[in-house]
Amino acid sequence: MSKNILRTKLCDMLGIEYPIILAGMGSRGKATPSKLVAAVSNAGGLGVTGGSGMEPEEIRKRIREIRGLTDKPFGVDLLLPASMADVQENWDTLMEKIGRENPEHVSFMKKLMKDLSLPEVQVERRSVMSRDFIRRQVEVCLEEKVPVFAAGLGDPSWMIPDAHAQGIKIMGLVGSVRNAVRQVKAGVDIVIAQGYEAGGHTGRIATMVLVPQVADAVNPVPVVAAGGIADGRGLAASLALGAVGVWCGTAFLVAQECEIYPVQKKQILEGRSEDFIVTRAYTGKTARDYKNEVIEAWERSGLQALPMPLQGILFQSLVESAEKFGRPELINNPAGQVAGMLKEQKPARQIIEEMIQEAVEVLRRFRREVTIAGR
Numbered sequence: 001m002s003k004n005i006l007r008t009k010l011c012d013m014l015g016i017e018y019p020i021i022l023a024g025m026g027s028r029g030k031a032t033p034s035k036l037v038a039a040v041s042n043a044g045g046l047g048v049t050g051g052s053g054m055e056p057e058e059i060r061k062r063i064r065e066i067r068g069l070t071d072k073p074f075g076v077d078l079l080l081p082a083s084m085a086d087v088q089e090n091w092d093t094l095m096e097k098i099g100r101e102n103p104e105h106v107s108f109m110k111k112l113m114k115d116l117s118l119p120e121v122q123v124e125r126r127s128v129m130s131r132d133f134i135r136r137q138v139e140v141c142l143e144e145k146v147p148v149f150a151a152g153l154g155d156p157s158w159m160i161p162d163a164h165a166q167g168i169k170i171m172g173l174v175g176s177v178r179n180a181v182r183q184v185k186a187g188v189d190i191v192i193a194q195g196y197e198a199g200g201h202t203g204r205i206a207t208m209v210l211v212p213q214v215a216d217a218v219n220p221v222p223v224v225a226a227g228g229i230a231d232g233r234g235l236a237a238s239l240a241l242g243a244v245g246v247w248c249g250t251a252f253l254v255a256q257e258c259e260i261y262p263v264q265k266k267q268i269l270e271g272r273s274e275d276f277i278v279t280r281a282y283t284g285k286t287a288r289d290y291k292n293e294v295i296e297a298w299e300r301s302g303l304q305a306l307p308m309p310l311q312g313i314l315f316q317s318l319v320e321s322a323e324k325f326g327r328p329e330l331i332n333n334p335a336g337q338v339a340g341m342l343k344e345q346k347p348a349r350q351i352i353e354e355m356i357q358e359a360v361e362v363l364r365r366f367r368r369e370v371t372i373a374g375r
């Protein structure tokens, strides 16, 4: 059988074969490991690694690791949240602050861990996402001249001139038309319009509604569709909505090369769409996660989430204890509604080839089954 060709303007812009991008997913490095990023790029898509939360030198190591596995283009995704730009404290001072100002939250967490039989652990101190930390993360991407940089949140305008001078293409992820216009003003080359059904941090507007509005608002800047896309039908639909490609997260969480916990893959493969709900539990920002016991307890508590990064710090002890004592089902499992249609693990190459094959069939079927008249 001859090879399928499905090219759009995105392929020419990024130097890739197929308009499919592995979404940068910052899940402690497990969701987008180097071997998955490279597998997607080697299969003709664009692999993007999620670097958010990673120490700058860890990001450099990843970039070099990916370069060792592929000579194709790839990207790095970071969160540049405006609201955290002035956090200057370190982990311990923020923990003390939570203890002082939010005793109810601390009691909730203590009781929850006791109810779940999770022992308290000494939390590993990490860098807090301060302005300086994010700058250092970005500097590594510039120094390493990554082919593509994706800003998952916030305003990338301050780093775009330097990135463009290095030949780096910039993508900005948005969940609303207003933010799409802002990102284009900031100078991004490509806008990713991410709908409500997406896994991870998400906005309030569905992909079907968001993508055409963003495409109209930022024309001629190319738009990539995200949220709820996992097969060739979703890819073909995205092109119909005015996108030039797709940015897929959940679909690749069940790739063989993805390193999330097996129980998390099982939650995705066996879960229904309605099992993936929006919560502020683990991070303080609205995120779509698999509904586990921890989220149920948080939602029942009626407590207001602390702002980012405080809520994440509050939950860190639970996450690390669950990791240490073999209870990964209690760790947050960000994934989208599209999980409901994912039924088996496959190599990343197969996921991409099947998506392309199916999209080609859908587009051909239209020619056969849809009667079109007029000029």
Ligand SMILES: Cc1cc2nc3c(=O)[nH]c(=O)nc-3n(C[C@H](O)[C@H](O)[C@H](O)COP(=O)(O)O)c2cc1C
Pocket: 023, 024, 025, 026, 027, 031, 050, 051, 052, 077, 078, 079, 151, 152, 153, 173, 194, 197, 198, 199, 200, 201, 226, 227, 228, 229, 247, 248, 249, 250, 251, 333, 334, 335, 336, 337, 338
């Ligand atoms: C496990 C997980 C982690 C994510 N982490 C990030 C991140 O660090 N930065 C980011 O821009 N988007 C992140 N996202 C959102 C994805 O980039 C993407 O927009 C989303 O997965 C698309 O929707 P889908 O899951 O329905 O394919 C994450 C999503 C998931 C599922």
